[in-house]
Amino acid sequence: MTSALSCIARGAAVAAAALSLAVSAPAAEKRFGLTSFEAIEVSADVIVEVVTRAPVSAVATGPQDALDRLSLESRDGRLVIGQRQFAGDEKRRRPHGPVTVRVNAANLNSATLAGAGSLRIDTLKGQRAMVGLRGPGRVTVGEIAADRLQVAMIGNGTMTLGGAAKTARMTLSGAGVVDAGALAVGELISDSEGAGDHILHAVKSAAVTARGIGKVVVLGRPVCTVRNVGSGSVTCGAGK
CATH class of the missing domain: 2.160.20.120 (Pectate Lyase C-like)
Structure with missing residues (x-):
């Protein structure tokens, strides 16, 4: 009985340690090179923070799986932030944790957000x-x-x-x-x-x-x- 309880306790400790490592694992980071833009359009369910600062740039942090799907493009004076869809995504669980995109902009005059x-x-x-x-x-x-x-x-x-x-x-x-x-x-x-x-x-x-x-x-x-x-x-x- 004592041996069984000891095994259960050890198993619980290992599981707790694994969970702690998973939770405390640092978020991945992805940097984007951008050309200048005056408008920003967001259609991804992410957190976007824009500050007026040079040089124009963007850094995203979050789960690696979510960052792989994140799309940032500068075109025709617009910064477009979206999410790519991969085959089989409907069967996969959504990545845990939010994605935050921090953007430096110079002369922003238009901003639109679609989604959550x-x-x-x-x-x-x-x-x-x-x-x-x-x-x-x-x-x-x-x-x-x-x-x-x-x-x-x-x-x-x-x-x-x-x-x-x-x-x-x-x-x-x-x-x-x-x-x-x-x-x-x-x-x-x-x-x-x-x-x-x-x-x-x-x-x-x-x-x-x-x-x-x-x-x-x-x-x-x-x-x-x-x-x-x-x-x-x-x-x-x-x-x-």
């Missing part, structure tokens, strides 16, 4: 700028500086925006959430439908069209034009 990934950008600037999200992912832009800004969202994702724009047009559809209370827009046009709740910020004027059951709050003290054709609510000129 995450895209975080420190600065987006230009005469014309664009932010897009399709799906359940998350997009965060710390500082936008633009004359004309276009924002589009479809699905149940989350978007957080800061900075300033002279004019902005926002088209928002689905159950997603936009927190743009820290984005001061001179002249704002917003058209939303669905169950999403949105916080916006206008300085001079705000034209708001809302359809569905969501809630729209426009901070600031702009001249407001509101068209609410759903059962949701619109509050425009909420101060601050």
Whole structure:
């Protein structure tokens, strides 16, 4: 009996040690050489962090199996991040652990994310700028500086925006959430439908069209034009 218990204990210890080694194994790393780009498009379910820094480059970390499927290409002024599909992938287990892609960019003015990934950008600037999200992912832009800004969202994702724009047009559809209370827009046009709740910020004027059951709050003290054709609510000129 004692011998059997001893064998079980030794087996448990070996299994625990193996598990510890597997968990603590360092993530693999893959570096990408890039040419300059002004737009980033992400269609992979990965974590992407973009900072304004030279030289332009990208480093990805995560499970080796996932890195083998990761694709980064600079073409026509765009950085396209995607995932390759291999034969038999539908029968394989998904790689354990997230993939994080850290990107250095110089003059980024457009960013789009499709899927369940995450895209975080420190600065987006230009005469014309664009932010897009399709799906359940998350997009965060710390500082936008633009004359004309276009924002589009479809699905149940989350978007957080800061900075300033002279004019902005926002088209928002689905159950997603936009927190743009820290984005001061001179002249704002917003058209939303669905169950999403949105916080916006206008300085001079705000034209708001809302359809569905969501809630729209426009901070600031702009001249407001509101068209609410759903059962949701619109509050425009909420101060601050």
